[in-house]
Amino acid sequence: MKKTKMVVIRTVDNRWIKRYRIFFGIVGIIVLVQLYLSSFKILADSDGKENKWNPHKISGPEDAENSVNSARRGKDSLAVDDEDARQDKVQKSSNKQGTKSYTKLRIEELDFKPSCEITTKEAISAIHRAKTQKCKQEISNLTCLIQNGLFYPTVLPNYCPNDDLIAGKSLGCFKDEKSFRILRGYYANFKNNNSPENCIRLCLQSGFPYAGVQYSTECFCGIDEPPSVARLPDSSCNMKCPANHHLACGGYFTINVYQTGIKKFYPQVATIVSTDPKPVKIVFLLTLNGRALRQVKRLIKTLYNVNHYFYIHVDVRQDYLFRELLSLEKQFPNIRLTRKRYATIWGGASLLKMLLSCMKELLHLDWKWDFVLNLSESDYPVKTVNRLVEFLGANMNRNFVKSHGREVQRFIQKQGLDKTFIECDTHMWRTGDRQLPWGIQIDGGSDWIALSRKFVNYVASDYPDQLVEGLLVFFKYTLLPAESFFHTVLRNSKFCGTYVDNNLHVTNWKRRLGCKCQYKHVVDWCGCSPNDFKPEDWLRIQNTQTRQLFFARKFEPIINQAVVVQLEEWLYSYDFSKSILNINSYWHSIYNALDLGQNVDDSVISISNSAIRSKFRSLKCNNDLIKIKEIHTFHVSDSYNRTLVLFEATSLNSSVVSTYELGFRPRKRLVVKKSPEFPYRLENLVVSSEYDQKEQISRNFGKMLGPYSEPTLIYHFSSVSSPEPTKVANISFLWIDPGARLIEISEVSIEDGYTIGHIKPNLKQPLLPGSWTLKMIHKSSILAEVKFLVTPLSHISNNLVSQSQVSFIHGGSELFKEYDGTLDKFLPGNNQRESLEMLSISNSKRFGQDLLDWIDALFGKFYTLESICIASAADTCGLNVTKCSNTNWSSLAPDPKSHIGKINETTGSFDLW
Numbered sequence: 001m002k003k004t005k006m007v008v009i010r011t012v013d014n015r016w017i018k019r020y021r022i023f024f025g026i027v028g029i030i031v032l033v034q035l036y037l038s039s040f041k042i043l044a045d046s047d048g049k050e051n052k053w054n055p056h057k058i059s060g061p062e063d064a065e066n067s068v069n070s071a072r073r074g075k076d077s078l079a080v081d082d083e084d085a086r087q088d089k090v091q092k093s094s095n096k097q098g099t100k101s102y103t104k105l106r107i108e109e110l111d112f113k114p115s116c117e118i119t120t121k122e123a124i125s126a127i128h129r130a131k132t133q134k135c136k137q138e139i140s141n142l143t144c145l146i147q148n149g150l151f152y153p154t155v156l157p158n159y160c161p162n163d164d165l166i167a168g169k170s171l172g173c174f175k176d177e178k179s180f181r182i183l184r185g186y187y188a189n190f191k192n193n194n195s196p197e198n199c200i201r202l203c204l205q206s207g208f209p210y211a212g213v214q215y216s217t218e219c220f221c222g223i224d225e226p227p228s229v230a231r232l233p234d235s236s237c238n239m240k241c242p243a244n245h246h247l248a249c250g251g252y253f254t255i256n257v258y259q260t261g262i263k264k265f266y267p268q269v270a271t272i273v274s275t276d277p278k279p280v281k282i283v284f285l286l287t288l289n290g291r292a293l294r295q296v297k298r299l300i301k302t303l304y305n306v307n308h309y310f311y312i313h314v315d316v317r318q319d320y321l322f323r324e325l326l327s328l329e330k331q332f333p334n335i336r337l338t339r340k341r342y343a344t345i346w347g348g349a350s351l352l353k354m355l356l357s358c359m360k361e362l363l364h365l366d367w368k369w370d371f372v373l374n375l376s377e378s379d380y381p382v383k384t385v386n387r388l389v390e391f392l393g394a395n396m397n398r399n400f401v402k403s404h405g406r407e408v409q410r411f412i413q414k415q416g417l418d419k420t421f422i423e424c425d426t427h428m429w430r431t432g433d434r435q436l437p438w439g440i441q442i443d444g445g446s447d448w449i450a451l452s453r454k455f456v457n458y459v460a461s462d463y464p465d466q467l468v469e470g471l472l473v474f475f476k477y478t479l480l481p482a483e484s485f486f487h488t489v490l491r492n493s494k495f496c497g498t499y500v501d502n503n504l505h506v507t508n509w510k511r512r513l514g515c516k517c518q519y520k521h522v523v524d525w526c527g528c529s530p531n532d533f534k535p536e537d538w539l540r541i542q543n544t545q546t547r548q549l550f551f552a553r554k555f556e557p558i559i560n561q562a563v564v565v566q567l568e569e570w571l572y573s574y575d576f577s578k579s580i581l582n583i584n585s586y587w588h589s590i591y592n593a594l595d596l597g598q599n600v601d602d603s604v605i606s607i608s609n610s611a612i613r614s615k616f617r618s619l620k621c622n623n624d625l626i627k628i629k630e631i632h633t634f635h636v637s638d639s640y641n642r643t644l645v646l647f648e649a650t651s652l653n654s655s656v657v658s659t660y661e662l663g664f665r666p667r668k669r670l671v672v673k674k675s676p677e678f679p680y681r682l683e684n685l686v687v688s689s690e691y692d693q694k695e696q697i698s699r700n701f702g703k704m705l706g707p708y709s710e711p712t713l714i715y716h717f718s719s720v721s722s723p724e725p726t727k728v729a730n731i732s733f734l735w736i737d738p739g740a741r742l743i744e745i746s747e748v749s750i751e752d753g754y755t756i757g758h759i760k761p762n763l764k765q766p767l768l769p770g771s772w773t774l775k776m777i778h779k780s781s782i783l784a785e786v787k788f789l790v791t792p793l794s795h796i797s798n799n800l801v802s803q804s805q806v807s808f809i810h811g812g813s814e815l816f817k818e819y820d821g822t823l824d825k826f827l828p829g830n831n832q833r834e835s836l837e838m839l840s841i842s843n844s845k846r847f848g849q850d851l852l853d854w855i856d857a858l859f860g861k862f863y864t865l866e867s868i869c870i871a872s873a874a875d876t877c878g879l880n881v882t883k884c885s886n887t888n889w890s891s892l893a894p895d896p897k898s899h900i901g902k903i904n905e906t907t908g909s910f911d912l913w
């Protein structure tokens, strides 16, 4: 018999304070939005319409079939060669939020009146989903302009010299053959609106010099002029065009052929050696984000030469990196940080704004440069700068961009170029379809570029010509604008003859991992990202040796640093027997007291403070004032080793200030039971947060979770023996809170032998602090149990919590989970449950020293302390411990690979070690 139970009903103390009112307000809005979205779903479902955001859908050729079709055999396959297959960067998603069920804007929800009646359903959906009224208004303003039809340029000039070819010039009627097409570049079928004009536009846009209409509705594009032997009398082309019955659109295997006005495009082939190489000067335009300071320094160090320049844009939200790099500006005249900083998001329009802004500034500096080359913190050179200089010197005034290398129409669709995207509220909102401007070829591909000064002067001019001006309007509302803007300008400007189809980069695409729609929260589209290089990808790097490739991406030392070491050894033929100090260590700052804008989780501060208290208690040192200066995660040979907290301790009676650094790391709290019934081996089971699906790792290395964290379970199974027939194993995970209540059940089915996966349960915040238990159940027995800590907070935004805050943030949520009695045996018995529940209620009220004692007790169960070192001369505790700079683990230990010292006067570069 099944009985149903209500697990928890608990009352929440209502004395929360102002900041949590805000929090609650946000929660309220989220709930409203969700209610709104779910009301959508119900309506849509009753409509019988498929209304799911379906992120994994890849637009196959069928999607485009009814309008366009590729005739280029073997080129239209999605199975791109993975080598440089950046063209697959964006997958189309069939996001149909805001379906027909809501074709009207609910004006009552807006605090402004739209200037027109908005009818585009995608725009309506975006307006309702946007968070702020300002953003809603921006979307609505722009949508009205676009609906008016006056916003986007409809035609743009093409300044690429065309040898006097005339757009629209008729070449006459020709005989076509099924097995040997006269025009075989591209094919489309316009059932309702075929005409020479429409076909010419399409072929021009796709980059073909010839267009032909046939059999009334068909449009063909081609590169080569039709042979005169196939010429027929005009009367043989006698079918009417659907768009205009006065015009002929070919006939049965006869075709009217026209010039599109552009000539056949040949990308330039880069020269490798030149008899007269110019000593070029390069600007490395570094666009940086994140906190990987030591990798950035390492990159600068390896690229630096007095002849070149570094122009650095640090995302406006990244105060740490900006502050730390500012000192380089004082040290080196050829390193400069732009003060015009932007908040860029993945795929956002702001990216192009930022790049153009940097380029404009570069043109106005007194630096004498020849090329701008775009890099980020995750790039690394695979050839020396000297070789890059030789190469660019032999190719003066050329421009290096990489094209998608496939069907243009297909690229346009995959990239969403035919949609308007509006960036606000740090999101790219898709607001509807649009026409691309006619008269120009559309091109795009990778957003890694190397541009000549002449071209930058043209494209980033303060007085843009009609082409650039029009494209700037268009690309201001484009997803991933940097992947097409420069390409398209280049192809249609007088610089078209300087186009080299090579961006000098090799990119580590692993689509199985990198295309998980991981940017849904910032864009209404599915995007892909390349993976970090690891030693197993070495061949890809090695293969660049004989090719015109100078950089590889991505590298992230927090994921893997061994490959960077390997790369440098290879690059500089460096002998490792010289043994560089701490070469395999990596320090990553996760908090710095000087950071503007608190972006660290309160649990990190609370746990770090607890670590310090616990250490001092064991050392019998009494310090009344502790101030955390910086927190790092420390990695050795690519595995997390410990978390380091650098702090000042002041003893009140002497007011002596000392600086120490202390390490600590989480204990393993996993217990695995053997079961002959379970067909796989459990390799690991971890509860953490910040799971990175692409690299399959949690970036919360210290597993620090607080009441407002979003815990994620990461599981890793492997086959017991291989080869093994595929077996399905159904597993349940029970999430049990410190009050012994079942909060959530997650279910997963393991099907293949080797699986790393994750589950993010829908837990309501604030989570009840204390020791949580996760039980893994298979065939009604417990296979594993992992305990994890949701730490009570001693600090909020770096201030000690007040008594009124405590009752709210540590009170947990009202939770209900119904379950049937068969799970009873996995949960504590009634008596135990009652006492644990009582305990958690009394714990949640603890405050002051009592609260700190509770946190420290939990810290002791979940973390172990490592060594402490001293960084100052004064030693308030009289600890007599090692100086931090003499250890091999402190963040103050020597790190020659990232240390920027003096340049070598002879070479003008840094001696690497």
Ligand SMILES: *[C@@H]1O[C@H](CO)[C@@H](O)[C@H](O)[C@H]1NC(C)=O
Pocket (backbone or CB within 6 Å): 115, 134, 135, 137, 138, 141
């Ligand atoms: C939208 O347009 C109105 C009226 O033209 C203007 O007052 C307002 O500032 C605009 N708002 C935004 C966010 O663009």
Ligand SMILES: *[C@@H]1O[C@H](CO)[C@@H](O)[C@H](O)[C@H]1NC(C)=O
Pocket (backbone or CB within 6 Å): 286, 287, 288, 351, 355, 374, 375, 376, 377, 447, 448, 449, 482, 483, 486
């Ligand atoms: C430049 O670099 C950033 C990465 O930091 C990249 O996202 C951007 O699109 C690049 N684009 C161009 C055109 O330089």
Ligand SMILES: *[C@@H]1O[C@H](CO)[C@@H](O)[C@H](O)[C@H]1NC(C)=O
Pocket (backbone or CB within 6 Å): 636, 639, 640, 641, 642, 888, 889
């Ligand atoms: C941390 O690194 C040290 C060497 O620096 C090593 O001896 C120790 O075993 C490492 N600890 C862990 C948990 O990896």
Ligand SMILES: *[C@@H]1O[C@H](CO)[C@@H](O)[C@H](O)[C@H]1NC(C)=O
Pocket (backbone or CB within 6 Å): 622, 651, 653, 654
């Ligand atoms: C400060 O207090 C500690 C005990 O807490 C004591 O050992 C030390 O001598 C005092 N120092 C001074 C300068 O009074």
Ligand SMILES: *[C@@H]1O[C@H](CO)[C@@H](O)[C@H](O)[C@H]1NC(C)=O
Pocket (backbone or CB within 6 Å): 728, 729, 730, 749
């Ligand atoms: C696993 O669960 C699914 C349904 O959730 C069921 O169809 C399947 O038979 C189960 N497999 C095993 C091995 O229990």
Ligand SMILES: *[C@@H]1O[C@H](CO)[C@@H](O)[C@H](O)[C@H]1NC(C)=O
Pocket (backbone or CB within 6 Å): 880
């Ligand atoms: C500090 O420790 C070192 C050895 O670790 C010892 O030689 C020295 O005497 C100690 N100094 C004090 C003041 O205790």
Ligand SMILES: *[C@@H]1O[C@H](CO)[C@@H](O)[C@H](O)[C@H]1NC(C)=O
Pocket (backbone or CB within 6 Å): 904, 905, 906, 907, 911
């Ligand atoms: C500077 O570089 C030159 C050439 O590589 C080298 O011989 C010399 O030792 C370096 N100078 C210093 C001070 O390291």
